[in-house]
Amino acid sequence: MKDLRGKVAVVTGGAGGIGQALGRRFGGEGMKVVLADVLADPLDEATRALADNGIEAVGVVTDVTDYSSVEALATEVLRRFGAVHVVCNNAGTGGVSEGYMWEHDLADWRWGIDVNVLGVIHGIKAFVPILLEQGDGHVVNTCSGNGGFAPIARGAMGGPATAVYPMTKAAVLCLTESLYTHLQMTGTRVRAHVLFPGGFLNTGIWESWRHRPPRYAATQQRRTPEPTLAKVVERFEAAGARVEFTPLESVADQVVDGIAADRFWMMGPPTPADQVVSAKAASILARGEPDYLVDVLGQHAEAEPAAEGGMR
């Protein structure tokens, strides 16, 4: 789809972070924008900000873990705009688990899987038939190098990183590959894309625990404080890393450019993290050890007493 003007975009997780940036960029391209999010007030604010900039925007409170809610979103989009052309399954929740993976709270697993995996599946199920009927459109699923490439072994807070988040993002990559082939088999022009937001991003994902829904309430007593972005930055700086946030606009550029070029892998320019991909391929081909597993700073994780988990 070369010309986005007048087309309709739906972005889940649109109330903040990357989703909000996508909404702004799509609006800037002359698209009508539907932001969907489970958080009503931030959604309202984000939608109003778009409208204040002359963008035709609608906010629809949606819980991607609930299929009937995503179906209702699709119905509302068609009612308002009569079509949908770009669907970004972007809503996500970050790492809240602490300790080793066998110590993670089952409620953390369920929450992560429901939002990050089932949420994407719900988006595909509700929207792809509409796109197929139109004969054109794009599905963009937000993945992460953390899981999409390989799981980050040690988290930003020093202890073992959560195993929940990367597992869900590995699933997002896998199901987007399946979506790509299934769409191809039908001969449609509808395309699937996988988005890898690059760099260090200042979004709510680092502190997802602030909006933990009651039905995923923790069932275990926490031993360590919840991670905060401020603490993560502090640790990075203490480790000698230069902390610089990547503008969210560059992630939106990856998406708009990727749509224009029909690019499956929506990624930024090559970074040192790409080496994990080749090291992993080499390890598989050599039937070796997974020695490509690194920490959040790209360093090899060495044994250290467990401290805190938590990763985007």
Ligand SMILES: NC(=O)c1ccc[n+]([C@@H]2O[C@H](COP(=O)([O-])OP(=O)(O)OC[C@H]3O[C@@H](n4cnc5c(N)ncnc54)[C@H](O)[C@@H]3O)[C@@H](O)[C@H]2O)c1
């Ligand atoms: N920030 C990063 O560094 C980074 C890196 C790679 C991938 N990602 C991915 O990007 C996507 C967007 O995250 P972000 O970084 O902008 O974080 P964010 O927390 O700012 O945005 C995520 C949005 O998803 C919404 N959400 C959570 N649960 C939901 C539900 N059940 N239904 C509907 N909406 C729900 C949240 O309310 C929030 O507005 C996520 O999928 C995340 O995993 C982020």
